[in-house]
Amino acid sequence: MDKYDVIVVGCGPGGAIAGKTAAEKGLKTLILERGRKPGEKNVSGCGLSPKCWRDFPFMKELDLPNMRVAEMATAHFVDKHNKELINMSFSPSESAEYEEARKFLTTNVYRSELDPWLASLAVEMGAELRTSTLATGMLKSDRGKILGIILEDGTKLSADVVIGADGIISTTAISAGLRNRWEAYETGLIIQYDYKATREKIDEVIGSNALHYWYSATFPVAYTFFNANGFHAGLGGFLEWWDKSPLYYLDTFLQVEGIQRQIRLTEAKPREYQAHMLPFLSRPGKTYADNLMLVGDAAGFACPLEAEGVYYAMLSGKIAAEVGADSISSGDTSELKLVDYEKRWKNSPIGDEFEAGPEISNFLRDLAFNPKPGEWITPFLNDVMFGICNVANSHVANWRDMESELYKYSPYLLDVLLRDFLPIIGAINKPHSKEISRPLKWIGNKFGSFLLPRIARRIGSQKDLPLDAMRFLIEQFVEPLIEARMDSRYFKERGGK
Ligand SMILES: Cc1cc2nc3c(=O)[nH]c(=O)nc-3n(C[C@H](O)[C@H](O)[C@H](O)COP(=O)(O)OP(=O)(O)OC[C@H]3O[C@@H](n4cnc5c(N)ncnc54)[C@H](O)[C@@H]3O)c2cc1C
Structure with missing residues (x-):
């Protein structure tokens, strides 16, 4: 049976960088790719963010024919x-x-150009790349410990560490028992x-x-x-x-x-x-087991807002290979050691992206993936610009009318602000310095998500309510409730002081 230090399953951006990094560390590295060449089966937008250049110096050499x-x-x-x-x-x-x-x-870029280029960097560093090779399961000991990979034709390959970089329908994640399919x-x-x-x-x-x-x-x-x-x-x-x-x-x-x-x-x-x-995902699940780490889409690392995934796959591939090299040299590739991988990605821009994961998921569900709010958001934005710039009347007359014209959007705006934006701000900020009374904290936590949108709608639908009165109501009732909600949430999620 062929034996490797590291076997990487999948040669997308995550697998290529994991393979490159492992080979650079002097490890005997094999990358398995089911496509006839890397990128053959991959689909993406594919916009690469500047972060790729910031964190991977070799990106300065990127010069693809159709970028x-x-x-x-x-x-x-x-x-x-x-x-x-x-x-x-x-x-x-x-x-x-x-x-x-x-x-x-x-x-x-096109994935059909990017992926082969990234793979060539891994091969240059000494990694072996086997294309047209499908991994179908994990080689395990009688006690279920991962020992390597089984290929479609039954070939068994052993490795100290397996890195699952096989994308969203990750055979490695499922056969390692880390998860079933995503919901x-x-x-x-x-x-x-x-x-x-x-x-x-x-x-x-x-x-x-x-x-x-x-x-x-x-x-x-x-x-x-x-x-x-x-x-x-x-x-x-x-x-x-x-x-x-x-x-x-x-x-x-x-x-x-x-x-x-x-x-x-x-x-x-x-x-x-x-x-x-x-x-x-709103939060990634477990990404390591004895002798195994998951990277990129296999780990669920696409950013929860825009699904930018190439950079996060590359970054997690690099971290996993570094932790893998460390664990191999220490002679301990058990999950007790590989927990370092989770600690490191949580402490990186990957962890940052998921800081407000559940709140961002709500935002996507409510606004981005749901066309319904477009019925007011599009005319609202247009009415703002029209109000400022149109020449159908004198500007002063237009601006005088604008407040009442835009008033009709206030219930929707408040709803979105309270339901979607403030929870995100609450999740990424430290707790508020204001002392909040215990009963208010309790009410905020228990009923905040139910009460706030209703209060917003009620205030917003009072057509004749002067702006000052609205401001007063918001300051007196809505803001303290929001703060209470954020505060309790913060303490709840982080286990209290
Ligand atoms: C339509 C679309 C648009 C996107 N746009 C962008 C964008 O603009 N910018 C951005 O950054 N991200 C974008 N993403 C997300 C991004 O494509 C992914 O997050 C990224 O490709 C993840 O990289 P990866 O290496 O983890 O997995 P993948 O790119 O999925 O690579 C997995 C590799 O593993 C191979 N493989 C799978 N199973 C096996 C197996 N059993 N044996 C052997 N090989 C296997 C596959 O053939 C593939 O090459 C987009 C995604 C989609 C779907």
Whole structure:
């Protein structure tokens, strides 16, 4: 039986970086990939964030044939008639912390180009890569301890440490007994068309405004991400959400005039229809066992808000290989030692992303993956801009009317603020310095989620309530309740002082 120090299952970004790091540490490393070449079976947006450049110096060498740097992004807002009413663009801020973050928002690539490049880095470091090789289960001792991997053809391979980098439907996670499949409410289904177009046309029509987000009352949040010679137009939602065929929503999205224009002007032709799932967890579960660690999507590490997963797969791959090397050299690869992996990822940007995981999941469920609020969010944003800028009347007259015009949105705004935004702020902040009485804490914790939206709706629906009175009510009743809720939640989740 072939014996390795480390076997990595899967050669996506997580597996490639785990393999590269392990080989760099001098470990005998094997990477198994079911595709005929890395990236063959992988589907992504795929916008790489500047963090990849910040944390992985080799990324400075990335020069793929069809990558496109996005120096600007545009958010489009579509109303219930499938008509775009307003859009806004943004660019990197000069105050961003490091050079790449000041230069671009993402660098868009194809997985069919990125994955082979990352894999080549691992091979250069000495890792062995076996493609067209499917891992079907774990080699285990009589007592169930993981000893290696079993392949589709029955071949057994032994390893001191196995790194499961095999994506969302992770055979390693399931056969190691770390979990079953993700539940439908924690799994996203993303579908997209891949269009081809010439580089010249995309340069001319899109340039570096290469990320377009589409928020609508008629379909869940969608995107068009442009590469050098084509683009992806897709959308997604939790598996449990779809009340109609996902294709119905994708087609509705593609009917929006702005998309039609992008397709027409770039003379784009559909190249492929793609569907893929990815984890949308509020908190990852256990990611290690005796002799095993899970990385990337297999561990559920895609960011809970935007599903950015490539960077988190790379980062977790690196951490897992470092912990693996450490544990092999200490002669202890049991879970008592590999718990270091969990400690390290929790202390990294991965752990940060999940600090407000449950609150972000709610936000996604309420607002991003749910088109319904688009019925007021799109006209609200438009009415604000219209109120400020329109020339149908004198500006002063417009501005005088604006307050009452926008008043009708206040119940919705308060609802969203209380239900979706404040819980996120509460989760990422330290407890409030204000002393909160015990009964209020109790009420806030027990009834906050029930009472707050109702109070918000009641206040917001009082059309004739003067703003001062509204402010007074919010300050006196709503804010203390929110604070109480946050405070109790903080103490509850962290086990008290
Ligand atoms: C439509 C879509 C758009 C996305 N857009 C973005 C984006 O713009 N930016 C971003 O950062 N992230 C994006 N993501 C998320 C990102 O693609 C994933 O989080 C990331 O690919 C995870 O990397 P990974 O290495 O963990 O897993 P994967 O990329 O899934 O790689 C797993 C690898 O394991 C192989 N494998 C699986 N099972 C076995 C087995 N049993 N034996 C051998 N090999 C096996 C697979 O063939 C694959 O190569 C998107 C995801 C989707 C679905």
